[in-house]
Amino acid sequence: MSSQVSSSQVSSSQVCSSQVSARHGAGEQVIRAAASDVVLAFERRLAPALDLAEHASDLVAAARAMAGRFAAGGKLIAFGTGAASTDAQHVAVEFVHPVIVGKRALPAISLNCDVASLTAIAADAGLGQVFAHQLAKLAEPADIALGIAVGTDRSGVLAGLRTARAAGLLTVALTDARLAVSEDGRADHLLAVRSADPRVVKEIHVTIYHLLWELVHVFIEQAACITCSDSAVPGMVVALLDDDLAVIETSAGQEEVSVALVAARVGDTILVHAGEAIAVM
Amino acid sequence: MESLYPFLYEGALDPAKVVAEAHRSTVDKMREIIDLRAEVLARSDGLLAECAKDLAARFRAGGRLLAFGNGGSATDAADLVALFMYQGADVVSFPAISLSSDVAVLTALANDIGVEVMFARQLAALGKPADIAFGLSTSGNSENLLRAFDQARRAGMMTVGVSGYDGGKMAELESLDYLFITPSTSVHRIQEAQTTIYHVLAELVVAEFGQSPVGT
Structure with missing residues (x-):
């Protein structure tokens, strides 16, 4: 995620100049009248x-x-x-x-x-x-x-x-x-x-x-998720299930994870992040 | 996620406290989107009215709206197109095409060339000078949108962009007639405010033709 963006960081010069000039042109009165419709439209969203x-x-x-x-x-x-x-x-x-x-x-x-x-x-x-x-x-x-x-x-x-x-x-x-x-x-x-x-x-x-x-x-x-911390967690495959799922044994206990992205066998130690095996060690 | 739910990551698993924390966070997010809509209104009210007039003029002159976006923004493009195509038998309607809904063309282009040419290639084939190119992006940096706007400008089309954060690379484009920015760091809040932007534009266009949109 990027840092907080304040509205002042986006200057009007970044918006196409034709819009800016039009706002100060002959149609300004009409635009201002129509803008109240915009205000009403946004107000309807509040309640x-x-x-x-x-x-x-x-x-x-x-x-x-x-x-x-x-x-x-x-x-x-x-x-x-x-x-x-x-x-x-x-x-x-x-x-x-x-x-x-x-x-x-x-x-x-x-x-x-x-x-x-x-x-x-x-x-x-x-x-x-x-x-x-x-x-x-x-x-x-x-x-x-x-x-x-x-x-x-x-x-x-x-x-x-x-x-x-x-x-x-x-x-x-x-x-x-x-x-x-x-x-x-x-x-x-x-x-x-x-x-x-x-x-x-x-x-x-x-x-x-x-x-x-x-x-x-x-x-x-x-x-349940043992493998959902900031870094990947190693675990040993103790059983392969249907649908590319496997049960692994980690230091924090057992967890069912996806092995769809790796070729894992029972007994392998795999690296898992957020429930998805990302490597066989 | 951890910074958003600090209590949850302290270790103790009390279900009632988890629910309470989720409730507090949900209310905070609702306040965020309410505040973001107010900010969008403050910075874009005149621009929305002006853009709606230009859109109406294009439709009067026989133009069509060609909308596009990636991921969730693809669904926004489809929603915008449906709003113009049909809001009910008694509401004025306009020709519009969702470029991101054509799975055959999109997968062909992605497979044969690359995702960066997706919308530009479609605009080159379909776009006419009277048409409107309308692209949505949460980041404002999608290469296929940047190329699409340049292609649309070359074809003489009106160009409208919607982006988030600080506008991203879309804010540096010379090929955009209108750019609406939803200034937030949350992709989700950005999308929610962008939905309001194109909904309000569609409402204002219908009003330009002397009608009230359904439900207002």
């Missing part, structure tokens, strides 16, 4: 953000439950309709490829990326059936279903959450105020943004899943 801060305990509880599922070998399955489909993809990349160096990759997929299956199921069975069908094929009981539903176009997301819950998955729903009122009880964890504006809801959803990712790692590391 829903404050409301989420008041409901932080719901978010913490969801993250803790999700950490338990990851620790049990589960994966995250994210899905949403419309703009929320981009959030489903964003959530998946957060977990699979963390922005903070050294955080282990956790398994996550977005159902929205498989356009061929999506359109095939939608054409035959209707858009409302796509996620339910994909979940029926891909979900395992230890998994987490994260459904994101905003506005009125949500039947497919709710059907997906129902299918997931029936299959034993942990279900987490990111929704807006309308859904919170009318559909409560269909997910184990319901995180609803108190706004009727779909764009504001999405913005708060982004903060919610960023924090879910961060807290999942906090809870996982607190629960």
Whole structure:
């Protein structure tokens, strides 16, 4: 991470000069009038953000439950309709490829990326059936279903959450105020943004899943992770498991780690960081 | 992570205290994003209004919006495109393409040449002088965005960039008509504030056509 950046470090000269000159041109009066719309737009974002801060305990509880599922070998399955489909993809990349160096990759997929299956199921069975069908094929009981539903176009997301819950998955729903009122009880964890504006809801959803990712790692590391300190830890392989996993013996006890990146055998001593073996010693 | 959760790394594992620490941190992060949005407004309010007018003028003249970004920013590009393409049957809509959503082209370019040409090559093939190139980056340093903006400028397109930190290398580009910076050191807070920036731009463009966006 770079050092704290103050706004004064970014001078107006770094911004294209055409913008600066235009602000002082003949259109300034018009621009100032329009700028009040900008102020109003930002003001509409404030109350829903404050409301989420008041409901932080719901978010913490969801993250803790999700950490338990990851620790049990589960994966995250994210899905949403419309703009929320981009959030489903964003959530998946957060977990699979963390922005903070050294955080282990956790398994996550977005159902929205498989356009061929999506359109095939939608054409035959209707858009409302796509996620339910994909979940029926891909979900395992230890998994987490994260459904994101905003506005009125949500039947497919709710059907997906129902299918997931029936299959034993942990279900987490990111929704807006309308859904919170009318559909409560269909997910184990319901995180609803108190706004009727779909764009504001999405913005708060982004903060919610960023924090879910961060807290999942906090809870996982607190629960078990011996190899998640600043430096790599050596350990001897005592058993090889399916899916490129292995149990290692370290000075601090046993831990299940990934050996996907190395050719490790039982008896080898391997170097592990953040749950991932990085070398055979 | 350790500096963010000092208590957690002192050794004792009291679940109730871990939850309390997580709660405190969550509330702090919410305050951070609220403060960051206020800072973005303070430094970019006039620029947002002006950019929205230019975007509307481009759409009136038959231009299209071509959006791109890497990783989470790729999903922002897709979200922005969907906002312009369809917000409901009664809301004005505009032609827009998400360059980062074309998996076949992107993997072909990455495999054959390299990730640095991804968006520039697409703009060279698709871009017209009336179009808008809209790129998002948390660092402002992504080589494929820097090349894309230069390509867009050569093609006569309007160029809009969104970046974080202090703007990164995007702040040094001569090929950007507009640059919006979300000044934070957290990639996550940067992304959240960037989402607000392009959402507000989309709202203002719809307003330029005499309509209120859905939900406002």
